[in-house]
Amino acid sequence: MLNLLKIFVRNRKAAFGVFIVAFYVVVALAAPIVTDHDPNKRVSRPHQPPSAEYVMGTTRMGRDVYTQLVWGTRTSLMVGILAGLIVTLIGTVVGLTAAYYGGATDEVLNFATNVVLVLPQLPLLLVLAAFLGQVGPLSIAIIIGLTSWAWGARVTRAQAMTLKNREFIQASQLFGEPVWRMILVEMLPNLLSIIGFNFIGSVIFTVITQATLEFLGLGDPLSVSWGTMLYNAKNASAITVGAWWEMAAPCVAIVIIGIGLSLLNFGVDEISNPRLRTLGAIGKAMKLQKKLDRARLAEKEA
Amino acid sequence: MTAPLLSLEGVSKTFHVRPVLGAVRRVDALRNITFAIEPGTALALVGESGSGKSTCGRAVIRHFEPSAGTVRFRGENIFENRTRSGDRAYLRAVQMVFQDPFSSLNPTHTIRHHLERPLRLHGGGANIEARLRQTLSDVELDPDTTLEKFPHQLSGGQRQRVSFARALAVGAELIVADEPTSMLDVSIRKSVLDLMRRLKEERNIAFLYITHDIATAHYIAEETAVMYAGQVMERGPSDAVIRNPHHPYSRLLISAVPDPSKRFDANEDDALAFTRQAEAVRAGATQPIAGYREVAPGHFVAYAESDND
Amino acid sequence: METAKRLLSVQNLCVDYLTPTGIFHAVRNVSLDIGQNEILGLAGESGCGKSTIAFSILRMHRPPAFISDGKILFEGEDVLAFSRRRLEAWRWSEASMVFQSAMNSLNPVLTVFEQFRDMLARHEKLGRDAARAKAGEMLAMVGISEDRLDSFPHQLSGGMRQRVVLAMALTLRPRLIVMDEPTTALDVVVQREILQEIVALRKTLGFSVLFITHDLALMAQFADRIAIMLEGRIVEEGEARSLVAEPQHEYTRKLWAAMPRIEGAAA
Numbered sequence: 001m002l003n004l005l006k007i008f009v010r011n012r013k014a015a016f017g018v019f020i021v022a023f024y025v026v027v028a029l030a031a032p033i034v035t036d037h038d039p040n041k042r043v044s045r046p047h048q049p050p051s052a053e054y055v056m057g058t059t060r061m062g063r064d065v066y067t068q069l070v071w072g073t074r075t076s077l078m079v080g081i082l083a084g085l086i087v088t089l090i091g092t093v094v095g096l097t098a099a100y101y102g103g104a105t106d107e108v109l110n111f112a113t114n115v116v117l118v119l120p121q122l123p124l125l126l127v128l129a130a131f132l133g134q135v136g137p138l139s140i141a142i143i144i145g146l147t148s149w150a151w152g153a154r155v156t157r158a159q160a161m162t163l164k165n166r167e168f169i170q171a172s173q174l175f176g177e178p179v180w181r182m183i184l185v186e187m188l189p190n191l192l193s194i195i196g197f198n199f200i201g202s203v204i205f206t207v208i209t210q211a212t213l214e215f216l217g218l219g220d221p222l223s224v225s226w227g228t229m230l231y232n233a234k235n236a237s238a239i240t241v242g243a244w245w246e247m248a249a250p251c252v253a254i255v256i257i258g259i260g261l262s263l264l265n266f267g268v269d270e271i272s273n274p275r276l277r278t279l280g281a282i283g284k285a286m287k288l289q290k291k292l293d294r295a296r297l298a299e300k301e302a
Numbered sequence: 303m304t305a306p307l308l309s310l311e312g313v314s315k316t317f318h319v320r321p322v323l324g325a326v327r328r329v330d331a332l333r334n335i336t337f338a339i340e341p342g343t344a345l346a347l348v349g350e351s352g353s354g355k356s357t358c359g360r361a362v363i364r365h366f367e368p369s370a371g372t373v374r375f376r377g378e379n380i381f382e383n384r385t386r387s388g389d390r391a392y393l394r395a396v397q398m399v400f401q402d403p404f405s406s407l408n409p410t411h412t413i414r415h416h417l418e419r420p421l422r423l424h425g426g427g428a429n430i431e432a433r434l435r436q437t438l439s440d441v442e443l444d445p446d447t448t449l450e451k452f453p454h455q456l457s458g459g460q461r462q463r464v465s466f467a468r469a470l471a472v473g474a475e476l477i478v479a480d481e482p483t484s485m486l487d488v489s490i491r492k493s494v495l496d497l498m499r500r501l502k503e504e505r506n507i508a509f510l511y512i513t514h515d516i517a518t519a520h521y522i523a524e525e526t527a528v529m530y531a532g533q534v535m536e537r538g539p540s541d542a543v544i545r546n547p548h549h550p551y552s553r554l555l556i557s558a559v560p561d562p563s564k565r566f567d568a569n570e571d572d573a574l575a576f577t578r579q580a581e582a583v584r585a586g587a588t589q590p591i592a593g594y595r596e597v598a599p600g601h602f603v604a605y606a607e608s609d610n611d
Numbered sequence: 612m613e614t615a616k617r618l619l620s621v622q623n624l625c626v627d628y629l630t631p632t633g634i635f636h637a638v639r640n641v642s643l644d645i646g647q648n649e650i651l652g653l654a655g656e657s658g659c660g661k662s663t664i665a666f667s668i669l670r671m672h673r674p675p676a677f678i679s680d681g682k683i684l685f686e687g688e689d690v691l692a693f694s695r696r697r698l699e700a701w702r703w704s705e706a707s708m709v710f711q712s713a714m715n716s717l718n719p720v721l722t723v724f725e726q727f728r729d730m731l732a733r734h735e736k737l738g739r740d741a742a743r744a745k746a747g748e749m750l751a752m753v754g755i756s757e758d759r760l761d762s763f764p765h766q767l768s769g770g771m772r773q774r775v776v777l778a779m780a781l782t783l784r785p786r787l788i789v790m791d792e793p794t795t796a797l798d799v800v801v802q803r804e805i806l807q808e809i810v811a812l813r814k815t816l817g818f819s820v821l822f823i824t825h826d827l828a829l830m831a832q833f834a835d836r837i838a839i840m841l842e843g844r845i846v847e848e849g850e851a852r853s854l855v856a857e858p859q860h861e862y863t864r865k866l867w868a869a870m871p872r873i874e875g876a877a878a
Contacts, residue, residue, distance in 0.1 A: 167400040168408045171465070174363060175420040175472045176393045189410035281629040285674035288629070292678065293691070300692040350798035351769070487656040488825050489869040514798060521871040558803040562831035562855050566810045573807040577754055580800050 014267025020260025028074040039063065039071040039224045047236075047243040057245040059229075060236030068224055069249050075225035076207055077257075079141040083206035086145025087152055088199040094149065095156025096191070099164055100183055109153075117150035122212070129218035136220045140213060144206050152198040159194045163187055196268040204261045211254055226250040305377050306338035307508050308362065308396075308476055313371035315357060331357040332368070333532045334591065337525075339476070344502055344509035346519035346540065348555070349529035355512045358529075359478045362510060363398050375476075394424055397469035401481040403461035407453035413438075413464055414449045420471040433471075440505075441467045441497060459490035466497065476508045477501075484514065491518075498522050517559055520544050525600075528552045530587045537594075538601030548603040551587040554580060617684075618819050619645040619668070619787055624681035626663050626672065637663045637676065639843040645787065648813060650820040652834030652851070654827050654866070659840040661823045665791045668821070669708055670698060685787070704734055706787040707780040712796055713772035717764040723750070723775055724760040727782065734783055749778040753808055770801035777805065781816065789821045794829075806833050827866050831855045839863050 027034065037043065042062040043054070050057040056065035098109035128143055129135055135143070163169065164187070172186055213219060214227025221228060229250040233239075238246040315332040332354050339345045349355040361368055364380060373380050380392060400406045407416060414434065421433050435445040441463040453461055462482055469477050479498065483491040499522050501507050511523050519526045520540040527537040528551065536549040547553045586606065594602040626638035638660040645651045655661045666672040668683055670690065683690040685706065693701060710716040718726060727746035731737045737745065747757040753774040764772055773793060780788050794802035809820065810833065822834055830837050831851055838848040839862060847860040858864045 167402060167406040171398070171400070171406060171468065172408075172419070174393065174398055175468070176390065176423055177419065186408055186411075190408070281631060281675040283674075285629040285677045288679075289674065289677040296689070296692040297694060300689065350800065488827075489656060489865055492869045492871065495871070516799075518871050554800055558800040560799075560826060560828035560832050562828045564832060565851075566807055566832050570811045570815065573804075573811040574754065576807055577804050580804060 011267055011270060013263045014270065017260050017263025017265070017267060020256060021264055024073060024077060024257055024260070027070055028077045031070050031074050035067040035070050037064070037067060039068045040222075041067075047238075047241065047246070049243075050245055056249050057243070059232060059246050060238065060243070061232070065229075065245060065249050068229055069226075069253060072225045072229055072250065073253065075137050075223060076210060076227070076254075079137045079144075079210050079225070080203045080207035082138075082141040083145040083148070083210070084199050084203035086142065087149045087202040087206070088195060090145070090149040091152030091198060091202075092156050092191075092195055094153040095158075096160050096183055096187065098153075099157045099160030100179070100187070110157075113150045113153045113157075116147065117154070119147065121147055121209075125209070125213060126216065126218065129213060135218065137210070137223055137225060140210055140219060141206070144209050148202065148205060148209070152202060155198065156191065156194055159191055160187060163190055193269055197265055200261050200265050200268065204258050207254065207257060211250070226253055306374075307341040307376060308510070309338035309374045310335050310358070310361075311372045311374070312336055313358075313361060313368045313373060315361060315366070316369045330532050332361070334371070335532075335534055337527050337534065337537055339508050339510060339525075341475070341508055342502060342506040343525070344498070344511050344523040346511045346513060346516075346523035346526045347529060348513055348516045348519050348526060350514055350555075352531070353529040354532040355514075355529050356480055357532075359398065359480050359510060359512050362476075362478050363396060364392070394473045395475045396478065397472055397474035397476075398478045398480060399462070399465045399469060399482050402485055403458040403465070404453075404485075406465050407461055409453055412450055412452055413456070416464060417467055417471050420468055424472050437467045437471050440470055440501075443467070457490075458486045459494060462486060462494055463497065466501070470501070470505075474507060476510065478510045478512070480512045481514065482511075483518070492521075495522055516544065516555055528555065530584070533587075533591050534604065535587060536601075536603050538598070542598060542601045548597055548601075549587075550583045554583045617644050618647050618649075618686060619821070620682075620684040621664070621668070622682045622684065624664065624667065624683065625679045626660070626667050626676055627679045629675040629677070637843055638667070640681075641840075641843070641845055643838055643845065643848070645819050645821060647786075648817050648819055649836065650810075650813070650822055650834045652830035652837040653821060653823045653840060654825060654830055654837060655840035656825055656866075658842075660843040661840050662791055664840075665708070665789045665821065665823050668789055669702055669706060671708070700734075703730065703780075703785065704783040705785050706789065707783070707785045709773075709776050709780050709788060709790040709793045711792040713764070713769065713776045716776055717772060719764055722761050722763055723767075726775075727760075727779060730779060730782065745782065749782050750775070752781070752812065753778045754804075768801075769797055770805065773797060773801075773805060774808070777809070781812065781818075784816065785818060787819045787821065789823075791823045792825070793822075795824065795826075802829070827855075828870060828872070839866070 040063060043064045044058050044062050046058060046060050046062045048054060048058040054064050054066065056069065059065060059068070094109050094113060098106045098113075124147060125143060129140075132139065169182065169186060172182055177186070210219075210225070211227035211230060214225060215230045215234065217231055219225065219228050219231070221231065227250075230247065233246040233250070236243070236246065238244065313332055313335040314330070317329040317331055319327040319329055321327070335354075335358060337345060347355045347358060360366065361373060367381050375392065375396065417434055417437055418430060421430060421437070425433065434449065438445040438448055443460060443463050448456070448460070448464075453464075456464070465482075466477070482498070483494050486494060495518060498509060498511070502509060502522070509522070511519070513519060516526070516528075523540050525538065526540040526543045528535045528543065528549065530551050536543055536547060536552045543552060544556065547556055589606040589608065591604040592607045594604055597603050621641060621643050624638055624641045625636065628635040628637050641660075641664060643651065643653075653661045653664065663672065663676060667676075667678055668690070670678075670693075672678065678691060681691070685701075690698070690701070721729070724743060724746050727749070728739070728742045731742045731745060743760065746760055750757060750759060755771060755774055755778070759767065759771070764775075767775065777793070794805055797805070806829075813820070822830065824830060827837075834851050836849065837851050837854050838845050839860065840846070841862050847854065847858065847863045854863065858867055
């Protein structure tokens, strides 16, 4: 455990990422504590600029942007993580199975993966959402989850295939390990890095996709999330009338969580692959060498 | 005379390589391989890379089925009439130790896990702790310090010993050792070979020892077979094959083994002559073998159609 | 060795590695000399630092390794004090390297000729036809026919690839070639072919070799002098013949004893 923490401390990118993500999670969990009232409550006149009382100003409907943002974080994060979990689960199962069994199973699963990969996702989501009417966040999470697993499956499959050819897998087969144990106990622990990577990448993707769908008006306008905030801001022509804060708040929120999650990914790789754990040694060694080289050159010319 | 533990009779294997573009290529990995191993003895299968020696090993562990010929274990054809219990029994009896000590162990599990699994699968859960410790001591590793370690905390030599322990844990009677020491440091190779010798003599375990280093062959194997391009060129008691090689390829191989007492003081002509000779011998050795001559009891040398004798 | 005869003089070289757990001293205060047209064999097991020295001589070591102290005098000049430009001109034309795995040192998407041309264009600014002629000449020197110029590395056998690498290392007529276990991945017959080739070429072209390997028996056949390394230090050094006949250091004796040998084999 201590080693884990050390990695995050020395790898500044990962540390930053953890900090950002943790901050968002805390805000989401503590929503009732850090806000005083319902996000849909009208608190003031429309389009008030940020002030001491309402730090992020108010929306077209006179609602408090700050409160909406905090509660929106809760919804958006939940959807993002749920969809991310679905994506990772399906992708890992499909990738692992295809890699382990090979042959016909691999062909079939590959075909399925390719189809899902090639599907024009946004149009499909639009059609689905239009068909289903205005869907709540949970439905959006499921829809996104079911249509975005292909890339992760591909990557997991590739990694699992190299694993499968390693001799310890052959040895396990040789002494008769049942297939399910081989996959879950022998192969899976070696794939944690790629799975973690997948998961975090999916969350970024799903958060953005969810926001996009809602921005286009397909979400439930009564729910509060970053996407619906953007939708309302667009409908209110917020930027045109000069109320930039209504648009900016959710935008910045999305951008920063995206950055945080990406930075987190750097750390995941280092944790699961001990060989990548240079902890900045390479950079340090390079600088040291340059310094010594310059000294020698100077000495020679002196 | 006791029946041999393992015998290969005329085993051939052809692989069909299907590149994305172009015609299908036939690769004759094994051509008419015949040899036998008695219980408790070792046979060294010597050859350069691409000679088919590893393919032979894989055929023995039933990685694939031969295109022709039979492989018998205790007289029974291992590819016919396969039953579940028969398969299990074969798994127990025949195990493999691989070349790469780094990838033969799962980096995410302890040594305990690596040995407990085969012990449980093949001997039940009774008395596991004692059996674990015994297996490790059998390969000269200290159970107290080794059991809880991860593979990356052990040296290459120790990892190979764990691989042998794994084969012992299953209860193997024949171990196919595929270049077990070629990726180890020179000073520990001999100790691993010594371990194999001990296991052979004390536990009556037979070995199919696959190697490219003919010098180590006579160290642990009673019999040696020299392979090239999927065929056995010469086969016989190790002493005879190494000290008195008959086939041109065996002679070439043995002459190329570094001998500290013979310095290279080559000039251009010598170098070219050696290269030409090597090419000629290889060309001759690639031709299909017509039969074997027994030049001494148990010592067989291949000859091709074109050889007149 | 008298100063006049020394081609390369490594003096008190220290190479360290920066690891997450501290500094690791891979090469500790190593000094060795290589004379003109001499083959020096550097033997040791994995982790002793011999490859680190090989890379450091051409300053091709990569972080987290760094040269912390010492001098590498090539004909009297300190290589470690070369400017970037001087270093790049010196590399390959005066000292070159042959690596362990030819598959890793040849670019898989370039033909043999293109690999030569790349190098010749950089150092000698030869035109296409002149470069082709030169490449053909070099291949002939190592026993490969000219029509292989248009083959890709994967179409050549392991031994041929290593010969191509050798030809490339010799093209600019360097005075020193550092060979890092060049035949370890090759079969014993091919190994013999290549080493005989090297010895023969040394007679005609004249160059020194720093030959790194773990195979003492091989070095006894091939090297003029041998140095044995253990944990970053040289523990024994001397003429090949005497080191083989009467190894002094315990580790040398241990290495000797560790190799099963064919006694009195017929040839």
